[in-house]
Amino acid sequence: MxxxxxxxxxxxxxxxxxxxxxxxxxxxxFTDRFMQRITQEMRQFESIFLQRLGDFEFKARVFTCEEELDFAGHPILGAAGVVHDIYFADRQICEWQFQLNKKAVWVHTKKEKDQYTSVMDQGMPEFGYVLSEQETLGLLPMMNLEMEDLYPGLMPCVVSTGLPYLILPLHANGIKAKIKVEDISSTLEKFGAKFTGTLEIPTLGIRTWDNAGKVEDIATGSLAGPCGALLVKYGFKKVNERFLLNQGANIGRPSELYITIKATETSFWDVWVGGGVCKVGHGFLEPDLIMPYGD
Known part of the structure; x- marks a missing residue:
């Protein structure tokens, strides 16, 4: 089959x-090894693998070409648009639950004329380590940045809604940022982060890369949520305000990520991230041809 x-x-x-x-x-x-090999074959930044548990509930596994992730934004949003189109194309609005390795995520989808809109509840943000000035001075050359590029009064800090990012809050020159070391992973681990990203506050532009600095991500929901939480924490945006972050234009793939930081009865902050999901195509893999080599 x-x-x-x-x-x-x-x-x-x-x-x-x-x-x-x-x-x-x-x-x-699918085995873990098979999912990893298929992701490498497809050559997207990530692939997502689903098992249907109920009408509106799925188990989800997310892989990059290098590893499995416990959480990622754009794969979950994209998957929600796909299952809406497959299973309930006659409905305008659906709500889904995705069971990830370490958390469950709720996604709302809405059918538009030529696309779907997906909005994800990433839960409460976790604010972690804030770098000292000395630590920042050591980090910035690794990112091709200088102290003058940072937003006045702010230092790099770790924020997570499922995947911890070391965020560099910038006043300017976000376009020149890049990872200049062979692998920044060990540096990030010291601060409790998995990846790093930049947030240029005046333009609301965000950027992130793989830890070798070889591939820049086009649109990153798992970074957008923490950046949105940071903007609200420091008063640049308001609770319940819907605002737009932009990413990817510098590499020819302009992307729009909508953020709302909500106040609820049980938590002051709930991070919602959303965007459009557009169909490109579909196809089939032939298991008889690839299964013997997938493991």
Missing amino acids: SIPYYHVDVFSGKPLSGNGLTVFTEARR
Whole structure:
């Protein structure tokens, strides 16, 4: 039996922009090794593998070309748009639950004319380590930045809604940022972070890379949520205000990430991240051809 997959672009209002994604909807019997190999074959920044648990509930596994992630934004949003289109295309609005390795995530989807809009509740943000001035002076050359590029009064800090990022809050020159060391992972681990990203506060532009600095991500929901929380914490945006972060234009894939930091009865902050999901195509893998080599 052939293995179906779906190709969508996330955080975009039209195809061939935003962040591409492959969604595998029937992954119940896939091994970890097989999912990793298929992700490498598809060559998207991430692929997501689903097992349907109920009408509106799925177990989800997310892989990059290098590793499995416990959480990622654009794969979950993209997957929600895909399952809405497959299973309930006659409904305008749906609500989904995705069971990840360490948390469950709720996603709302709305059918538009030529696309879907997905909005994810990332939960409460966790604010972690704030770098000292000395630590910042050691970090900035690794990122091709200087102290003058930082937003006045703010230091790099770790924020997470499921995936901890070391965020560099910038006043200017976000475009020149890049990872200049062979692998920044060990530096990030000292501060409790998995990845690093920049937030240029005046333009609301964000950027992030793999830890070797070889690949820049196009649109990153797991970074957008923490950046939104940071903007509210320091008074640049208000609770319950919907605002837009931008990413990817500098690499030819302009992306729009919508953020709302909500106050609820049980928590002061709930981080909501959303964007468009556009269909690009779908296809099938032939298991008889690839299964013998997948493991």
